[in-house]
Amino acid sequence: PSPPSARWSPSARVPHLHKPLCGEMGKARKQKGREVYEWRPAAQAPSPAAAAALTSSTTAEDVAAGAEGGSSGRQRGGGAPAGSDGEAQRRSEHKGMTDTQDYYAHIGIHEEMLKDAVRTTTYREVFSLNEFLFKDKVVMDVGCGTGILSLFAAKQGARKVYAVECSDIADVAREIVEANGFGEVIRIIKGKLEEIEVEEKVDVIVSEWMGCCLYFESMLDTVLVARDRFLKPDGLVLPDKATLVMVGIEDKQYKAEKIDFWDQVYGFDFSSVKRMALAEPLVDVVDSEQCVTKNCLVRQLSIEKMSQSETTFTAPFKLEATRNDYVHAFVAYFDVAFTHCHKPMGFSTGPRFKPTHWKQTVFYLEDVITICAGEAITGTFSCCPNEKVPRDLD
Amino acid sequence: PSPPSARWSPSARVPHLHKPLCGEMGKARKQKGREVYEWRPAAQAPSPAAAAALTSSTTAEDVAAGAEGGSSGRQRGGGAPAGSDGEAQRRSEHKGMTDTQDYYAHIGIHEEMLKDAVRTTTYREVFSLNEFLFKDKVVMDVGCGTGILSLFAAKQGARKVYAVECSDIADVAREIVEANGFGEVIRIIKGKLEEIEVEEKVDVIVSEWMGCCLYFESMLDTVLVARDRFLKPDGLVLPDKATLVMVGIEDKQYKAEKIDFWDQVYGFDFSSVKRMALAEPLVDVVDSEQCVTKNCLVRQLSIEKMSQSETTFTAPFKLEATRNDYVHAFVAYFDVAFTHCHKPMGFSTGPRFKPTHWKQTVFYLEDVITICAGEAITGTFSCCPNEKVPRDLD
Numbered sequence: 133p134s135p136p137s138a139r140w141s142p143s144a145r146v147p148h149l150h151k152p153l154c155g156e157m158g159k160a161r162k163q164k165g166r167e168v169y170e171w172r173p174a175a176q177a178p179s180p181a182a183a184a185a186l187t188s189s190t191t192a193e194d195v196a197a198g199a200e201g202g203s204s205g206r207q208r209g210g211g212a213p214a215g216s217d218g219e220a221q222r223r224s225e226h227k228g229m230t231d232t233q234d235y236y237a238h239i240g241i242h243e244e245m246l247k248d249a250v251r252t253t254t255y256r257e258v259f260s261l262n263e264f265l266f267k268d269k270v271v272m273d274v275g276c277g278t279g280i281l282s283l284f285a286a287k288q289g290a291r292k293v294y295a296v297e298c299s300d301i302a303d304v305a306r307e308i309v310e311a312n313g314f315g316e317v318i319r320i321i322k323g324k325l326e327e328i329e330v331e332e333k334v335d336v337i338v339s340e341w342m343g344c345c346l347y348f349e350s351m352l353d354t355v356l357v358a359r360d361r362f363l364k365p366d367g368l369v370l371p372d373k374a375t376l377v378m379v380g381i382e383d384k385q386y387k388a389e390k391i392d393f394w395d396q397v398y399g400f401d402f403s404s405v406k407r408m409a410l411a412e413p414l415v416d417v418v419d420s421e422q423c424v425t426k427n428c429l430v431r432q433l434s435i436e437k438m439s440q441s442e443t444t445f446t447a448p449f450k451l452e453a454t455r456n457d458y459v460h461a462f463v464a465y466f467d468v469a470f471t472h473c474h475k476p477m478g479f480s481t482g483p484r485f486k487p488t489h490w491k492q493t494v495f496y497l498e499d500v501i502t503i504c505a506g507e508a509i510t511g512t513f514s515c516c517p518n519e520k521v522p523r524d525l526d
Numbered sequence: 527p528s529p530p531s532a533r534w535s536p537s538a539r540v541p542h543l544h545k546p547l548c549g550e551m552g553k554a555r556k557q558k559g560r561e562v563y564e565w566r567p568a569a570q571a572p573s574p575a576a577a578a579a580l581t582s583s584t585t586a587e588d589v590a591a592g593a594e595g596g597s598s599g600r601q602r603g604g605g606a607p608a609g610s611d612g613e614a615q616r617r618s619e620h621k622g623m624t625d626t627q628d629y630y631a632h633i634g635i636h637e638e639m640l641k642d643a644v645r646t647t648t649y650r651e652v653f654s655l656n657e658f659l660f661k662d663k664v665v666m667d668v669g670c671g672t673g674i675l676s677l678f679a680a681k682q683g684a685r686k687v688y689a690v691e692c693s694d695i696a697d698v699a700r701e702i703v704e705a706n707g708f709g710e711v712i713r714i715i716k717g718k719l720e721e722i723e724v725e726e727k728v729d730v731i732v733s734e735w736m737g738c739c740l741y742f743e744s745m746l747d748t749v750l751v752a753r754d755r756f757l758k759p760d761g762l763v764l765p766d767k768a769t770l771v772m773v774g775i776e777d778k779q780y781k782a783e784k785i786d787f788w789d790q791v792y793g794f795d796f797s798s799v800k801r802m803a804l805a806e807p808l809v810d811v812v813d814s815e816q817c818v819t820k821n822c823l824v825r826q827l828s829i830e831k832m833s834q835s836e837t838t839f840t841a842p843f844k845l846e847a848t849r850n851d852y853v854h855a856f857v858a859y860f861d862v863a864f865t866h867c868h869k870p871m872g873f874s875t876g877p878r879f880k881p882t883h884w885k886q887t888v889f890y891l892e893d894v895i896t897i898c899a900g901e902a903i904t905g906t907f908s909c910c911p912n913e914k915v916p917r918d919l920d
Contacts, residue, residue, distance in 0.1 A: 239802055243784075246791055256792060283794050307798035390637075397640055398650060400677050404701035408633055 242278045242301065245340070248489040252280065254479045255340065258370065259284040262473045265368065266290045270332060274325060274339035274358045275351050279305035279318065281338050286314045293318040294330050296358070325354050325361070333364045344415050345493035346376045346431075346466035347443060347515055356440055373469040374433045377482060380425035380451045380501075380509060381418055383460040387496055390414060414494040418463050418483040424503065425451035425459070427482065430513050446514040452506065459501040459509065465492045636672045636695065639734070642883040646674065648873045649734065652764065653678040656867045659762065660684045664726060668719060668733035668752045669745050673699035673712065675732045680708045687712040688724050690752070719748045719755075727758045738809050739887035740770045740825075740860035741837060741909055750834055767863040768827045771876060774819035774845045774895075774903060775812055777854040781890055784808060808888040812857050812877040818897065819845035819853070821876065824907050840908040846900065853895040853903065859886045 246252055259266065259281075266288035273282040276295035282305075285293050295318055297305060302322035309318045321328050337358050343350030359369055394406035428449045433442065451462070469478030481490045501509060640646055653660065653675075660682035667676040670689035676699075679687050689712055691699060696716035703712045715722050731752050737744030753763055788800035822843045827836065845856070863872030875884045895903060 239799060239806075242799070243787070243803075247787075252792065278791075278796065278799065280792060280794070284792075304798055304802070308794065308796055311795045311798060393637070393641075397672075398646065398674060398678075400674070400702065401705045402672065402702055404698055404705060405633060405636070405672065408698070409637075412633075 244489050245277070246280060250479050250481075250486050250488045251340065254477065255281060255338075256284055258470045258473055258477050259288050261477075262470075263288045264474075265336060265370070265472060269335040270294075271336045271338060272296065272330070272334040272358055272362055274337060274355050275341060276305055276320065277301055277340075279308050279320065281340065282309065282318045282320075283312060283314060285336075285338060286317045290317060292332075294321055294334065294362075295319065296321045296323065296325055296328060298322065298324045325357050330362060333367070334362050335364055335367050337363055337367065337369045339369075342374065342466060342468060342490065344490055345413070345464045346374060352433075352435075352443060353440060355435065356438070359436065368472050369435045370472065371468040371470045371478065372435050373471055373478070374435065375429055375467045375469075376431040376433075376513075376515075377465055377467065378428045378430050378449050378451065378513065379423045379463050379465075379483065380453070380459040380503070381422040381461050381463050381483070381494070382424050382457045383418070383422055383494070383496075384458065384500075386416075387460045391496055410496055410498060413464075414496070415491050416494050417487045417491045418494065420484040423463075423483055424455055424457040425453050425509070427484075428452075430464070431515075444516050446512050448510065448512050450508050450510045452508045453503040454505060456504045459497065459503050461494045461496045462511075463492045463494050464513070465490070638883050639671065640674060644873050644875075644880050644882045645734065648871065649675060649732075650678055652864045652867055652871050653682050655871075656864075657682045658868075659730060659764070659866060663729040664688075665730045665732060666690065666724070666728040666752055666756055668731060668749050669735060670699055670714065671695055671734075673702050673714065675734065676703065676712045676714075677706060677708060679730075679732060680711045684711060686726075688715055688728065688756075689713065690715045690717065690719055690722060692716065692718045719751050724756060727761070728756050729758055729761050731757055731761065731763045733763075736768065736860060736862060736884065738884055739807070739858045740768060746827075746829075746837060747834060749829065750832070753830070762866050763829045764866065765862040765864045765872065766829050767865055767872070768829065769823055769861045769863075770825040770827075770907075770909075771859055771861065771874075772822045772824050772843050772845065772907065773817045773857050773859075773877065774847070774853040774897070775816040775855050775857050775877070775888070776818050776851045777812070777816055777888070777890075778852065778894075780810075781854045785890055804890055804892060807858075808890070809885050810888050811881045811885045812888065814878040817857075817877055818849055818851040819847050819903070821878075822846075824858070825909075838910055840906050842904065842906050844902050844904045846902040847897040848899060850898045853891065853897050855888045855890045856905075857886045857888050858907070859884070 266285050268289060268291045271282070271285045271290045271293045273279070273285065273293060273295040276282050276297045278301060279295055282293045282295040293314075295305060295309075297320065302320050306320040309315055309320060321330070337355065339351065339355045339358070341351035341355045346352075355369065359367075363369070391406060391409050394402040394409060396402070428451050430447045430449050431445060451459075453459075463483060465481045465483070467478060467480040467482065469476055479485070479488070481488050481492065483492055503509065660679050662683060662685045665676070665679045665684045665687045667673070667679065667687060667689040670676050670691045672695060673689055676687045676689040687708075689699060689703075691714065696714050700714040703709055703714060715724070731749065733745065733749045733752070735745035735749045737746075740746075749763065753761075757763070785800060785803050788796040788803060790796070822845050824841045824843050825839060845853075847853075857877060859874070859876045861872060861874040861876065863870055873879070873882070875882050875886065877886055897903065
């Protein structure tokens with residue numbers, strides 16, 4: 133029975149298009165093909181003020197999504213790398229054995245993240261096109277992993293890079309740093325951010341802390357600790373902006389495969405499993421074509437200014453239908469931005485963009501909502517780190 | 527950075543065929559399409575005696591593969607279900623939150639296993655076509671999961687089914703059993719096999735205990751404990767036979783993607799990661815076309831007779847080349863058989879058959895071996911539960 137641990141899975145292009153391609157899709161596909169990621173606010177997103185002033189609605193929904201911090205989950209491994217850009221890849225998993233198991237989960241994770249071209253090339257471009265942010269600066273890399281961001285920073289002339297990592301991958305990062313001749317510039321510090329010490333304040337904090345649905349299993353709290361403990365008063369955090377966005381999707385076929393599957397399994401009633409499946413969000417790639425509403429900005433974070441308490445919130449949302457269709461699920465995703473660049477840069481993990489290893493987070497509705505173009509669905513989105521998800525639908 | 531836990535990944539058809547289809551492949555594809563699995567000894571496998579008498583060789587290799595028992599890994603989740611038979615599926619992962627997390631990993635695992643049609647329909651056919659094995663019998667289901675095998679047994683008229691499961695999925699199984707009206711027949715026992723008690727000996731033990739590479743994270747030890755503690759002297763174990771098989775493959779392209787990738791990552795030398803990646807087996811689907819040697823039976827197990835100590839072994843193997851090609855890796859897989867059926871049944875997880883969620887286990891070689899049709903590679907395969915993998919190549 134014991135299936136292997138899926139440490140990573142393949143390119144995240146959505147293979148099932150259950151509708152023919154049309155004009156709107158053409159645009160979406162073009163967007164997906166972009167290789168250079170310039171940041172712009174989420175398309176069609178209302179301002180936070182507008183989102184807060186909800187009025188028209190056809191259906192009232194309350195969706196409460198929980199997210200958790202903590203590090204245990206961070207070692208569980210594998211999502212899907214988007215690095216190969218639609219090229220079919222063999223599904224694979226590395227099997228770690230006893231002593232190396234701990235390492236190994238990490239190798240899979242880091243392979244996946246490095247092969248996520250949206251993620252890694254955006255960071256690379258941010259660094260290489262903005263040398264002024266790094267030249268002769270003191271940098272801290274929070275959760276450095278294999279050390280790729282530290283290497284980017286060192287290559288742009290950073291005077292010193294403190295690369296902090298609490299997992300065993302730190303030992304690998306140290307070898308990599310030495311192998312690339314940056315042992316003098318980059319100091320790998322294996323330990324928890326809350327417990328380590330460095331001898332100077334830093335000019336720049338770089339980090340790739342984002343988790344699914346932005347907050348889920350994310351390192352945001354750690355980045356804020358680093359900011360408060362080690363950043364100079366006028367220091368920068370890269371990226372400095374993040375937004376959480378929602379959209380409604382038509383998803384009949386896949387909901388049937390993932391949720392309704394449990395109604396009848398080899399002739400038996402497995403509906404007690406269905407209730408559990410419905411209560412949990414699904415991390416998955418959604419095709420842009422499935423979006424039947426405008427995007428709605430739910431939450432905007434300024435990493436340099438926000439407080440720890442802001443990671444728990446309840447925010448209203450309003451999803452305005454763009455066509456007559458059914459809504460089977462709400463999808464949450466995030467965008468991040470580097471606004472200190474010469475020209476603002478960033479990337480989106482939304483369904484209208486090239487898939488990343490974060491994919492999107494799908495919250496299925498128990499019932500299907502019928503919606504007409506121009507109508508809107510309103511509700512609230514709650515994010516409570518480390519708590520159980522109550523998912524109430526009115 | 528935190529990628530989601532990949533609880534399962536999609537249909538395991540190999541999308542990359544880096545050679546044109548040819549005659550031999552036609553045969554393999556036909557085999558893959560089979561939906562009814564009748565058992566036959568691994569194709570072209572020499573007898574264990576023949577395998578032990580190794581003589582001719584072009585290259586001597588020593589491959590030591592470790593496997594581990596234990597239950598911790600069994601909850602780590604997801605491989606790839608083969609249930610959808612080549613139909614493209616969206617990659618997805620369910621995200622569990624705190625309290626339900628434990629459950630949730632299980633849901634993903636059980637969804638994957640149930641959707642593995644090779645696995646589940648073979649069991650279903652074994653039960654439904656062999657009512658004489660179950661009618662009025664007392665059955666024990668070792669590691670019952672959601673209880674599907676217990677339901678199959680009850681449906682065939684079992685007088686009593688003791689369904690043992692130590693994880694929290696036992697609670698779900700109990701609900702499922704009740705929902706299907708088998709509460710009187712099936713008793714879900716939540717606990718460890720070593721610690722539970724039942725009031726009678728059983729006629730039949732059913733279990734789906736197999737792990738990757740047969741032994742990896744498998745429940746075989748638990749099945750043997752159940753056999754010794756609870757099975758009547760003339761009782762049956764289903765399945766009762768299992769074989770571990772090896773084959774050599776050409777895998778240049780994928781080895782480059784998975785192993786050589788680390789030579790140079792965004793312009794930096796990551797070769798210290800490469801050494802780790804090379805040392806660990808990869809669980810993956812291999813296309814039949816990639817096989818460049820005959821299969822070699824490495825180990826044959828008779829579950830009803832074997833001792834616990836037989837799960838640790840070192841066995842010789844001899845891989846005879848079927849064409850002039852390169853060997854980049856050795857692949858291990860297993861077959862299982864139910865020989866007590868009216869007509870022996872079973873399934874293979876080999877590359878020449880329809881992929882299952884077990885996929886195959888790939889051991890990459892540091893160097894490539896050049897081999898000519900008729901030549902053979904010999905070596906030894908070591909399986910040591912709960913020990914680190916020494917992987918020595920001469």
